[in-house]
Amino acid sequence: MANNTQSAKIWKKFKRNTFALVGLIFIILMVLVGVLGYLITPDQTPYANTQQLQISKEKPGSKFKFLIVQWYSNVEDVGFFEKMLYGQPAKFKSVPITSYKIVNDEVIAYEYIGEEKNLTPTVYKLRDLCRNCTLPSKLGSTAMLFERNNVYEQTFYLGTDIYGRDLLSRLILGIRVSLSVGLMAVLISMFIGVGLGAIAGYFGGKIDAGISWFMNVIWSLPSLLLVIAISFALGKGFWQIFIAVGLSTWVDVARLVRGQVMALKQVEFVEAAKALGFSNSRTIIKHILPNIAGPILVVGSANFASAILLETGLSFLGFGAQPPMPSWGTMIKEHYGYIIMDAAYLAMLPGLAIMLTVYAFNLIAIGLRDAFDVKGQNVSV
Structure with missing residues (x-):
């Protein structure tokens, strides 16, 4: 009942933020359209x-x-x-x-x-x-x-591209690429970041020093260059994007979790768990991580937006989704030259879709930050 009450309080705070609620509704609609996919596209052939x-x-x-x-x-x-x-x-x-x-x-x-x-x-x-x-x-x-x-x-309804394909159909199918890459990349980054951050923060000492050194090395590399390097190693393809983007966004999660675990490992309930003889893994998973779920969700929402931007950047450079798979980044790549001509909408429409989606996830992250009351903590949105 306490969890339900706490969840209800968080949801109530989140709903007070009108922009965050609008962002959540927008993302839900995007997910619905992406799931329906070919059922609602004018061109129902594979990849439109x-x-x-x-x-x-x-x-x-x-x-x-x-x-x-x-x-x-x-x-x-x-x-x-x-x-x-x-x-x-x-x-x-x-x-x-x-x-x-x-x-x-x-x-x-x-x-x-x-x-x-x-x-x-x-x-x-x-x-x-x-x-x-x-x-x-x-x-x-x-x-x-x-x-x-x-x-x-x-x-x-939205015109045709340079190959005479229906632009609306390809925009709709592009939702699947962006959201699926964002979701899988966030799951990978959460798995790696939460794991390494929790281990570093809980055990400290040489383990913390080693993991922190590794995080700082990855942190010093530009995200897009790191993603491109990983893509070179894995090859071009759709599933490779998941891994490349996920491996480039875990450091934010790890740094956050490390700091939160270091702050919590000295509190009474953690000391009580140790006194009762609970294993370290149980103490971390059952007692520490649930108490830092709020900041993790906030940084996860922000990373979702970053993953979408990285995917579109990869596709624009030719390392992401390969033709004829519709991707917003690929659509911009194919048509950006027409911005100064009489067909600017060919590049502006997928660009607008990227902007609105990323903005919606950032609004959700801000709403979660306020709802979980993590303003004073090291959580960047």
Whole structure:
């Protein structure tokens, strides 16, 4: 009951901070959108990688008509959870068109080539395109069946990138990359930092001196350079980012935990645990760490934001998520040259997503700091 009461008090204090609460709601919405993933993206193909070079760099809100020109065989509908996690493989190939008409057994289509009008039509055989246009049919005429089965419209609410891919879909899938890297990196940094910090602070002496020396060496290295060095050692890839970012952010946790454990190991309840013959590991895990959970959560929230920034920096430099996996850092890398041109939104939208996400985690960290009342302690946000 005491724990519940203490948790209720902390939650009550946290809710008083309007900005922190807004940040928490924002992150919850981001997590929900990231989990749903392909279920809510306009482009549901794996990695939202459907490329239509004819409609590259189109403005937000652009709407196009597409003609299905080829149906892929042996492509079946995947299950609900598989679709949510990995997407639905494309069942057809389509091209953007401005208009078309059916003449006898041929489809004459004018493909979209930009602002200039295409005067040269492309001719397709009707039987090659339409799988369900056999007449007579109770479903309608040939034109109606063709319109229903082979022609569709799509609105690109945030426009398209330089490869003609839907920018909104890739932004949504980029949430998964950033949040998953942040989560795994924080877990790795917490495991290493809490472990080494607790050992150094509790035992002291030569053990503390050795661990502190190692922490100072890592602390002296720039985070991004350290991450790049680890990435070189592990190779490029998605899971390598988790390890690289996690191994570069544990020092903050370790320094904090070391100081907190050194302050607590002389208090009465720790001395009582020693007198009762409890092992050192039990004393640390059961009695000391629960009493410093607040500062650990605060620095963990701040490290989550730092991990996202490191991941985007890695992706921008080409060491992070590899194409065609959508990453906000990669999206900025591909489009930053258009900031001074007429398509600045291509780089600004993923940049805005990074800024809002990092800011939300910093707001949460500040809210936790106030709720746990750790203002006077060495916790940086």
